[in-house]
Amino acid sequence: MTITTHNGMALLELDAAGPLLATEQDAVDLIGETYGTDADIIVVPLARLDPQFLELRSGIAGVFFQKLQNYQKRLxxxxxxxxxxxxxxxxxxxxxETNRIGNHLFVPDRETLLARL
Incomplete structure (x- = not known):
């Protein structure tokens, strides 16, 4: 995990290697990682998310987005x-719709992310 800055915004960027994230507690733990930093944006590589994350009926994506929204963090x-x-x-x-609103984002690569910020 690293903290980087782009256009005055601090990003907490998770490493691609690590345990899969799938539960509400995982989302809370991500938020906890931002404490003591200026990071409002949490960048999670797709490889770190449970494969069910993209299956919307699983509810995992909804839990993550809602929890981070509640704590005014961007995913x-x-x-x-x-x-x-x-x-x-x-x-x-x-x-x-998520990308149109822009609070949370799905991006294919880091260059696209930086261009969107």
Missing amino acids: VVLGDIAAEVAASKSLHDFVH
């Missing part, structure tokens, strides 16, 4: 999900 999912988005209209609509 960025970093990784290419084009195949998953193409295969699911509901995921397509969710990702499109």
Whole structure:
């Protein structure tokens, strides 16, 4: 995990290696990692998220987004999900709306993330 700054915003960036994140407690733990830092944005590589995260009916994504929203933190999912988005209209609509609003983001790579901030 590292803290970086871009355009005056502090990002807590998780390493790609590590335990899968899937529960409400995992979301709370992520928020806890920001304490003592200026980080409002938590960047999570797709590899760190439980594969069920992108299956919206599992509720995992909703729990993460809601918990971080409650604590005024932004979640960025970093990784290419084009195949998953193409295969699911509901995921397509969710990702499109999430990115349109811009509080939380799905981005394929770090360069896209930095361009969006």
